[in-house]
Amino acid sequence: xxxxxxxxxxxxxxxxxxxxxxxxxxxxxxxxxxxxxxxxxxxxxxxxxxxxxxxxxxxxxxxxxxxxxxxxxxxxxxxxxxxxxxxxxxxxxxxxxxxxxxxxxxxxxxxxxxxxxxxxxxxxxxxxxxxxxxxxxxxxxxxxxxxxxxxxxxxxxxxxxxxxxxxxxxxxxxxxxxxxxxxxxxxxxxxxxxxxxxxxxxxxxxxxxxxxxxxxxxxxxxxxxxxxxxxxxxxxxxxxxxxxxxxxxxxxxxxxxxxxxxxxxxxxxxxxxxxxxxxxxxxxxxxxxxxxxxxxxxxxxxxxxxxxxxxxxxxxxxxxxxxxxxxxxxxxxxxxxxxxxxxxxxxxxxxxxxxxxxxxxxxxxxxxxxxxxxxxxxxxxxxxxxxxxxxxxxxxxxxxxxxxxxxxxxxxxxxxxxxxxxxxxxxxxxxxxxxxxxxxxxxxxxxxxxxxxxxxxxxxxxxxxxxxxxxxxxxxxxxxxxxxxxxxxxxxxxxxxxxxxxxxxxxxxxxxxxxxxxxxxxxxxxxxxxxxxxxxxxxxxxxxxxxxxxxxxxxxxxxxxxxxxxxxxxxxxxxxxxxxxxxxxxxxxxxxxxxxxxxxxxxxxxxxxxxxxxxxxxxxxxxxxxxxxxxxxxxxxxxxxxxxxxxxxxxxxxxxxxxxxx
Numbered sequence: 001x002x003x004x005x006x007x008x009x010x011x012x013x014x015x016x017x018x019x020x021x022x023x024x025x026x027x028x029x030x031x032x033x034x035x036x037x038x039x040x041x042x043x044x045x046x047x048x049x050x051x052x053x054x055x056x057x058x059x060x061x062x063x064x065x066x067x068x069x070x071x072x073x074x075x076x077x078x079x080x081x082x083x084x085x086x087x088x089x090x091x092x093x094x095x096x097x098x099x100x101x102x103x104x105x106x107x108x109x110x111x112x113x114x115x116x117x118x119x120x121x122x123x124x125x126x127x128x129x130x131x132x133x134x135x136x137x138x139x140x141x142x143x144x145x146x147x148x149x150x151x152x153x154x155x156x157x158x159x160x161x162x163x164x165x166x167x168x169x170x171x172x173x174x175x176x177x178x179x180x181x182x183x184x185x186x187x188x189x190x191x192x193x194x195x196x197x198x199x200x201x202x203x204x205x206x207x208x209x210x211x212x213x214x215x216x217x218x219x220x221x222x223x224x225x226x227x228x229x230x231x232x233x234x235x236x237x238x239x240x241x242x243x244x245x246x247x248x249x250x251x252x253x254x255x256x257x258x259x260x261x262x263x264x265x266x267x268x269x270x271x272x273x274x275x276x277x278x279x280x281x282x283x284x285x286x287x288x289x290x291x292x293x294x295x296x297x298x299x300x301x302x303x304x305x306x307x308x309x310x311x312x313x314x315x316x317x318x319x320x321x322x323x324x325x326x327x328x329x330x331x332x333x334x335x336x337x338x339x340x341x342x343x344x345x346x347x348x349x350x351x352x353x354x355x356x357x358x359x360x361x362x363x364x365x366x367x368x369x370x371x372x373x374x375x376x377x378x379x380x381x382x383x384x385x386x387x388x389x390x391x392x393x394x395x396x397x398x399x400x401x402x403x404x405x406x407x408x409x410x411x412x413x414x415x416x417x418x419x420x421x422x423x424x425x426x427x428x429x430x431x432x433x434x435x436x437x438x439x440x441x442x443x444x445x446x447x448x449x450x451x452x453x454x455x456x457x458x459x460x461x462x463x464x465x466x467x468x469x470x471x472x473x474x475x476x477x478x479x480x481x482x483x484x485x486x487x488x489x490x491x492x493x494x495x496x497x498x499x500x501x502x503x504x505x506x507x508x509x510x511x512x513x514x515x516x517x518x519x520x521x522x523x524x525x526x527x528x529x530x531x532x533x534x535x536x537x538x539x540x541x542x543x544x545x546x547x548x549x550x551x552x553x554x555x556x557x558x559x560x561x562x563x564x565x566x567x568x569x570x571x572x573x574x575x576x577x578x579x580x581x582x583x584x585x586x587x588x589x590x591x592x593x594x595x596x597x598x599x600x601x602x603x604x605x606x607x608x609x610x611x612x613x614x615x616x617x618x619x620x621x622x623x624x625x626x627x628x629x630x631x632x633x634x635x636x637x638x639x640x641x642x643x644x645x646x647x648x649x650x651x652x653x654x655x656x657x658x659x660x661x662x
Contacts, residue, residue: 327632
């Protein structure tokens, strides 16, 4: 079990370093991520290099028994880089450059940036590839985090090359983008630009490809640095820190290039769905490499600094969230950062060593008490089992390309894809059921149940996998707004649900968006007549087979061509039409059910697929997870609860327990 934090000794005088090592030993720190933003210290000028200070730091850590996750400092080029090479700068939708003064102001497509970044990585790797302290390599930092999409001339040129590789010739691009609409037909790739600022809605296929392109550019930067590190003779694992459900980067397409998944997670203490969303993120990153442990590379010991309001964590919550990570596959628990900064943007961001110090008036500060307690517990866990294939029998289908496409403009309505996915996940999580969160292509024989809502963009390969799942006897719930377009955001010939419809036993006539109500001050401004108009058709009540729930987003006009109708719309634009159908083990729902409806449908799906929770009969608010033979139980409530499982007994508020099964 790795335990530690980002370590930035270059921000502190050297006389502090020995005390850092002593305190790290006291906190049971095993590993630190080192040098993440140190480019200006390593290369203060174009032809000036200084590694002596880093040599001393690494040697001190090694002597203290602390391993190094050595970072490439390429996330923040020094001011001299952009001053001398303005072509490295990213640009906004108007083509105006972003300048240095923050971080991540560079274009990942810039050849000059890649050349300069490659040189600092090469020198770093050649110097430390065989140092015994280096246990892992950390490439850049949160790729795409602050500037996920940019529109510079470097991006323009790289986008044209990317499109030529994807489509072969301009005719292929015109066909894929449907450029006869609005006279957008291109005569050559030289006429193609990034989707910069335009007077109205831009071509959705171009927007989709540009998201793919930007995700690929960040991945290319990672691959470039990884390959330089490997060429130096380094054999340690190489990774880059992800950010859970980060929309701009298709992490599912990145995972094969990354040796061990690492993730940064900063749950909002004010989020009413915090418990669900933390578990969702843990399961999402674990699912990127399903049987391989991952590392929580960053979390906060207490408050962060970048939200409108940044409250402290409730007592016990840091340990509880840490236990959730371990229970859902983490073999490393790290923080940002080791010592709280005295200056800069993140000086109010909490750290393992707070600004108040480790002790006040002879007593440990709360943060120091928490991190030393967690360090001692993790050190005592011993070897942990890897996540196993049988842990999760449910696949929740989540696809980045679909996320981009389904939330693009010019749809029947605006769809919160991540919010919908989390709603379905929440019903499974509350029932103590383990879930893998995967693209449709990864729905394989390990799963008894797959749930795929709002899978608007469905590739042929994804449809093949979902059909194979049902043919094996697996249970599938699809819909709504699923199987609508191909990978280029084009309707397929034959209407909607062309790939899954025959298996589902349904056909789809129309979507019929449900209009949200006009409430409060907005209703008063609009006037009573406008309010009545806006609310007309908003309700979609669904009843039948003992079900009674509300529908949201859509009330689709569905036709059952062979499926059994389990429930129908009682009111709304599709009143009398099927709302929930079943054809063998293939189910379809023509609306997004409200919370009660999601829970009721999940209950029936689990029964049909014969999926049981990890532990039966746990009280509400108690979370359970399995990783192989290790079962983790966490009490997220403010009251003590009695747990009969595994000899746990009473769990205090925010308490947790690890149970090893024989």
